[in-house]
Amino acid sequence: MQQASRIIRVLTLVGAAALLASCSRDGGPPRFEVSALAEGAPIHGANGLAFDRDDRLHVASVLGNEIVAVDPETGEVVSTVGELHGVEGPDDVAFGPDGSLYWTSFSSGEIGRISPDGERTGRFIGPGVNSLTFSDDGRLFVSLVFMGDALYEVDPDLAQPPRLIADGLGWLNGMDWGPDGLLYGPIWKKGEIVQIDVSTGEVETVAGGFAVPAAVKFAPDGALYVVDKATGRVSEVDVSTGETRTIAGMVPGLDNLACDSKGRLFVSQGQDGAVYEVLPDGGTRTCCEGGMIAPGGVAVLPGEKGRSVFVADFWTLREFDGETGGEVGVLRHRIGAPGGMTSPFTVSADGDNLILTSWLPRSSVQVFDPRKAEVIEEYRDFPEPINAVRFRGDIVVAERKSGSLISIDHEHPAGRRTIASDLAAPAGLACTEDDLWVSDAVLGAVLKVVEGGVVLSPPRPLARDLAGPEGLAVDPHGDLLVVESDAGRLSRIDAVTGEVETVADGFAPCLQSDHPTWIFNGVAVAADGVIYLTCDAGNTLYRISPR
Numbered sequence: 001m002q003q004a005s006r007i008i009r010v011l012t013l014v015g016a017a018a019l020l021a022s023c024s025r026d027g028g029p030p031r032f033e034v035s036a037l038a039e040g041a042p043i044h045g046a047n048g049l050a051f052d053r054d055d056r057l058h059v060a061s062v063l064g065n066e067i068v069a070v071d072p073e074t075g076e077v078v079s080t081v082g083e084l085h086g087v088e089g090p091d092d093v094a095f096g097p098d099g100s101l102y103w104t105s106f107s108s109g110e111i112g113r114i115s116p117d118g119e120r121t122g123r124f125i126g127p128g129v130n131s132l133t134f135s136d137d138g139r140l141f142v143s144l145v146f147m148g149d150a151l152y153e154v155d156p157d158l159a160q161p162p163r164l165i166a167d168g169l170g171w172l173n174g175m176d177w178g179p180d181g182l183l184y185g186p187i188w189k190k191g192e193i194v195q196i197d198v199s200t201g202e203v204e205t206v207a208g209g210f211a212v213p214a215a216v217k218f219a220p221d222g223a224l225y226v227v228d229k230a231t232g233r234v235s236e237v238d239v240s241t242g243e244t245r246t247i248a249g250m251v252p253g254l255d256n257l258a259c260d261s262k263g264r265l266f267v268s269q270g271q272d273g274a275v276y277e278v279l280p281d282g283g284t285r286t287c288c289e290g291g292m293i294a295p296g297g298v299a300v301l302p303g304e305k306g307r308s309v310f311v312a313d314f315w316t317l318r319e320f321d322g323e324t325g326g327e328v329g330v331l332r333h334r335i336g337a338p339g340g341m342t343s344p345f346t347v348s349a350d351g352d353n354l355i356l357t358s359w360l361p362r363s364s365v366q367v368f369d370p371r372k373a374e375v376i377e378e379y380r381d382f383p384e385p386i387n388a389v390r391f392r393g394d395i396v397v398a399e400r401k402s403g404s405l406i407s408i409d410h411e412h413p414a415g416r417r418t419i420a421s422d423l424a425a426p427a428g429l430a431c432t433e434d435d436l437w438v439s440d441a442v443l444g445a446v447l448k449v450v451e452g453g454v455v456l457s458p459p460r461p462l463a464r465d466l467a468g469p470e471g472l473a474v475d476p477h478g479d480l481l482v483v484e485s486d487a488g489r490l491s492r493i494d495a496v497t498g499e500v501e502t503v504a505d506g507f508a509p510c511l512q513s514d515h516p517t518w519i520f521n522g523v524a525v526a527a528d529g530v531i532y533l534t535c536d537a538g539n540t541l542y543r544i545s546p547r
Contacts, residue, residue: 032544037322037542040295041539043293046061046255046256047091048103057071057260058070059093059288060093065089065511066090067101096140098115123159125152126144131185143172145188173186173187176218183198191209193237211231220261232254234278250267253271274286274291295313295536298541303328312357341373344356352369355389357387363383365379365388383400387429392453400516405419420458423459427516428482430473437462441469466482467487468487470520480492481525488505530545
């Protein structure tokens with residue numbers, strides 16, 4: 001059933017795009033053929049998990065801005081609560097005693113609630129609001145991590161101000177209420193599981209030795225389970241002795257877990273959007289299939305057996321065969337492993353290497369060898385770098401937070417200079433040997449920044465009135481391709497006149513967020529004119545071929 005629904009979804013998206021491929025300039029038949037080269041997971045990243053009274057599994061998806069209810073037996077999506085219901089960036093999910101649905105909105109800092117009769121309420125706690133859980137008598141507890149570090153008790157009606165219980169804990173993540181009347185949770189920074197007396201704020205270590213413990217949950221029989229994001233291990237902890245035993249080994253990137261009323265254990269894989277059941281013998285059963293969760297930047301390189309298409313997939317760099325769409329390789333950002341590949345949001349070709357850009361967790365730009373899986377160069381401390389390209393030997397970086405383009409001197413890497421400023425939301429970059437362009441997602445424009453090797457001050461607009469322009473690329477004719485992400489459209493801009501025409505239309509508009517270019521929708525062009533485009537909302541990599 002799940003596979004069938006995915007196939008229908010692919011055909012719907014491809015049909016819409018293919019039917020609206022641009023006609024030739026003389027009004028003839030479409031000049032391009034559009035097809036879905038690869039499709040990702042049904043869920044845009046699986047984070048918090050919770051079962052309702054009917055043992056339906058609810059999956060919070062930060063990137064997808066939705067809470068998805070699935071049948072744990074088949075993985076079939078039963079219902080979705082999303083942006084139309086006021087859900088934004090849900091990181092964790094829980095049910096109150098009356099059946100109300102609660103969630104945490106990580107970036108906005110709010111707790112949301114939908115009552116059984118459909119009333120939506122909310123309460124601001126603080127940026128980084130992450131985990132939430134209820135005590136047996138209906139008290140609500142919430143923690144802040146990454147952008148904060150605190151534990152609060154919150155009025156379940158979300159009417160009264162929160163009560164601070166403790167702060168500076170070291171990032172208390174996925175929590176659960178224990179049968180002994182204490183709160184249990186993992187301390188991310190210390191690799192420990194702790195118990196907390198919520199009346200006094202007293203904290204006591206229960207077990208240690210974890211790499212990056214992400215969440216804990218109690219089973220109905222009182223067993224305490226832990227997932228380790230860095231190692232992919234699922235463990236059981238004896239809370240009386242601190243003894244820990246591994247019950248399953250999985251792919252790193254585990255995010256959360258939950259038990260149904262029968263004690264069956266389910267875990268979420270945040271980086272792949274998958275959900276698995278952990279079986280009593282230590283094996284696993286796939287509940288929700290994984291794959292791409294937020295396809296962003298895209299780049300094309302010659303592959304060992306043809307053309308390789310690389311997709312920056314938030315936490316993961318994925319390599320696909322440019323002809324068949326088969327997944328050739330997967331390289332993951334390893335949380336808790338310094339010095340490795342960053343979490344790639346965008347990617348561009350740099351000879352035989354790639355340039356990766358990430359504004360989480362290190363706000364870095366890397367030159368990366370995909371064959372050796374090695375970081376060759378790394379530059380940090382950019383204010384939210386969105387995209388980067390090699391231009392005239394240097395690396396040019398689009399900084400969202402500063403609204404600037406920064407050039408890193410290839411001869412003196414410590415030297416950085418601003419070549420454009422006062423941009424609203426710089427996003428995609430594209431260049432030829434001597435010319436450089438940038439898209440601005442808020443201004444709705446593509447601007448020329450460098451012409452003939454000379455920096456233009458201010459940059460000169462080439463095209464305006466575009467709908468959320470993000471990914472940029474130069475085609476074999478020297479014109480620009482731009483992804484209008486708000487409209488679900490790929491357009492071509494004449495590099496001389498600025499005239500805009502549609503290449504392909506009908507893609508799903510981008511995932512919405514308060515942050516411009518939350519997920520980058522990218523475009524890349526091979527030497528023969530074949531275009532590759534990512535659609536974050538559709539969770540799809542498209543191939544657009546000249547006829």
